[in-house]
Amino acid sequence: MTPTEAPATTTEDPSVVAKLSTLDRFLAVWILAAMALGLGLGRLIPGLNDALAKVEIGGISLPIAVGLLIMMYPVLAKVRYDKLDAVTGDRRLMAASLVINWIVGPAIMFALAWIFLPDLPEYRTGLIIVGLARCIAMVIIWNDLACGDREAAAVLVALNSVFQVLAFGLLGWFYLDLLPGWLGLGDGEHLDISMWKIALNVVIFLGVPLLAGFLTRRIGEKKLGRERYESNFLPKIGPWALYGLLFTIVILFALQGKTITSQPLDVVRIALPLLVYFAVMWFGTFALGKVIGLAYDRTATLAFTAAGNNFELAIAVAIATFGVTSGQALSGVVGPLIEVPVLVALVYVSLAWRRKFSADRQLTSTSHES
Numbered sequence: 476m477t478p479t480e481a482p483a484t485t486t487e488d489p490s491v492v493a494k495l496s497t498l499d500r501f502l503a504v505w506i507l508a509a510m511a512l513g514l515g516l517g518r519l520i521p522g523l524n525d526a527l528a529k530v531e532i533g534g535i536s537l538p539i540a541v542g543l544l545i546m547m548y549p550v551l552a553k554v555r556y557d558k559l560d561a562v563t564g565d566r567r568l569m570a571a572s573l574v575i576n577w578i579v580g581p582a583i584m585f586a587l588a589w590i591f592l593p594d595l596p597e598y599r600t601g602l603i604i605v606g607l608a609r610c611i612a613m614v615i616i617w618n619d620l621a622c623g624d625r626e627a628a629a630v631l632v633a634l635n636s637v638f639q640v641l642a643f644g645l646l647g648w649f650y651l652d653l654l655p656g657w658l659g660l661g662d663g664e665h666l667d668i669s670m671w672k673i674a675l676n677v678v679i680f681l682g683v684p685l686l687a688g689f690l691t692r693r694i695g696e697k698k699l700g701r702e703r704y705e706s707n708f709l710p711k712i713g714p715w716a717l718y719g720l721l722f723t724i725v726i727l728f729a730l731q732g733k734t735i736t737s738q739p740l741d742v743v744r745i746a747l748p749l750l751v752y753f754a755v756m757w758f759g760t761f762a763l764g765k766v767i768g769l770a771y772d773r774t775a776t777l778a779f780t781a782a783g784n785n786f787e788l789a790i791a792v793a794i795a796t797f798g799v800t801s802g803q804a805l806s807g808v809v810g811p812l813i814e815v816p817v818l819v820a821l822v823y824v825s826l827a828w829r830r831k832f833s834a835d836r837q838l839t840s841t842s843h844e845s
Contacts, residue, residue, distance in 0.1 A: 502620065502717070503819050509724040510815065516725070517732020524730050538726040539787060543612050544684050546719030549712040550615050551688025552695075553705075554625045562630040567767050568777060572631045575760055575781045577638055577646075581606045584752055585650050589660065591748035598745050600651060601793050601806020606752070607646050608792070609635045610783030612680045613723075616716055617783060617818050621825040623775035629685070631780045636677040639785070643673050647792075672795070676788045724815060727786075731808040738805065745806050749813040757782035757821050761828075771832035775825050783818060786811040 517524050530537045563569065584606025592599040611632050618628040654660075695704040728735070735742055760781040764774030790807035797803040 502822070503816070505717070505721055506724060506815060506819055509721045510728050510812070513725040513728025513730075514732040514736060517729040518736050524733055527726065527730050536726075536730070536787075539723055539730075540679055542719050542723030542726055543680055543787070544687075544719070546716050546723060547612060547615050547681075547684035548687050548691075548719075549709075549714075549716040550619045550625070551629065551684050552691040552712060553619075553709055554629045554688060554692065556626075556629075556689055556692060558626045559630055562624070562627045565627075565773070568627060568631075568769060568773055569634070571760075571763060571767065572634065572777060572780060573638070575756075575763070575777070576609045576635055577642060580609065580756060580781060581646055581650060583755060584748075585654070587748040587752055591751075592744065595744065595802065597797070597802025598741070598806045600797075601789075601801075601803035602745065602748060603650050604647070604793055604803065605749075605784050605786065605789045605807060605810045607643055607650065608785035608789040609639055610780060610785050611636045611639065611677060612785065612787065613720070613815075613818075614779050614783035616720055617779045617822055618776050619716070620822045621775045621779065622772065622829060623779060623825075624770075624772040627773050627776040628780065631776065632681060633685070635780065636681050639788070640674045640677055643788075672791070673788065676785075676791065680785075680787060724811075727811055734805060734808060735812060741802075741805065742809050742812070745809040746813050749810065750817065753782050753814065753817045753821075757818075761825075765832075771829050774832070775829075778825070779818070779821075782821070784810060784814060786814065 527538055528536070581603075585603055588599040588602040588606075592602065615628055615632060619625065692704075695708055699708060757778050761774055761778040764777045769777065786807060789810060790804065793801065793803040793807040
């Protein structure tokens with residue numbers, strides 16, 4: 476189901492997209508408009524990016540935090556927390572997610588960064604940092620738009636957040652310092668980031684909306700009953716997920732609009748490996764989900780949690796370690812510039828493939844019965 480609670484789709488439906496609300500159906504238009512607005516504001520209004528950057532606590536941008544909290548809260552209020560044990564018991568899903576996110580993903584980004592940017596070490600380092608920052612925020616809404624498994628998304632995002640706190644610094648040392656030396660690729664980079672800062676990022680961008688969503692579900696069901704909660708309350712807060720997403724995109728691109736528009740050729744160089752990365756991660760993981768026998772909803776969840784990245788953390792780490800005007804920071808900024816429209820497009824691809832999943836399953840069931 477989408478954030479605005481589009482009706483469920485069957486194999487007889489003429490079009491999945493036709494079932495979406497007007498707000499959801501033109502999502503790509505709204506997002507491109509939000510990106511253009513943000514870039515325009517950042518470029519045309521002197522000092523806007525500096526003013527927005529100052530509104531922060533502990534290196535966390537408050538405007539972006541507010542937008543992400545508004546975006547994630549309605550989706551997490553829809554999660555059936557009483558069904559989470561069914562997800563944690565799916566060993567195929569859990570194992571596949573851990574391997575793809577923490578072994579395959581960083582390795583692929585490392586390889587692409589060196590293949591596409593061998594002569595640009597700052598941008599290369601920034602891309603590797605993006606690959607290490609696994610998604611814990613915006614993936615929630617991509618998954619919901621693609622009718623993925625909400626409960627599975629909540630569990631996998633929580634799992635990623637735990638590993639992010641424990642493994643980010645270690646993987647940063649391995650891919651930026653140790654591995655380049657082993658492979659004879661030159662001197663490595665030292666990533667100076669504390670576990671506390673990563674934990675704070677996780678608490679703000681996941682912990683707060685997750686707690687709010689959980690309490691809303693528990694209190695709402697207790698006072699209204701499950702049926703009224705899901706049929707009356709959830710549709711009222713559903714659209715706020717997209718409002719929060721659009722607000723976040725405007726703020727994010729307003730913060731970095733001048734940087735992006737003043738270095739277009741560099742942006743293109745950084746964008747190419749990112750495009751390959753998102754395509755390889757999403758299509759490869761989607762195929763894996765189908766091969767290991769996951770249903771469509773969990774396959775979509777696995778694919779989006781693998782392809783998405785925590786650009787908030789990547790940008791914060793790059794700026795804290797290398798400076799706001801560094802090439803590493805620019806790579807972090809280009810990350811969402813490419814990720815947002817690409818993953819929106821993949822939402823539509825996923826919805827189109829949803830019918831094929833159902834048709835294949837129905838055909839298999841019929842052949843078994845025969």
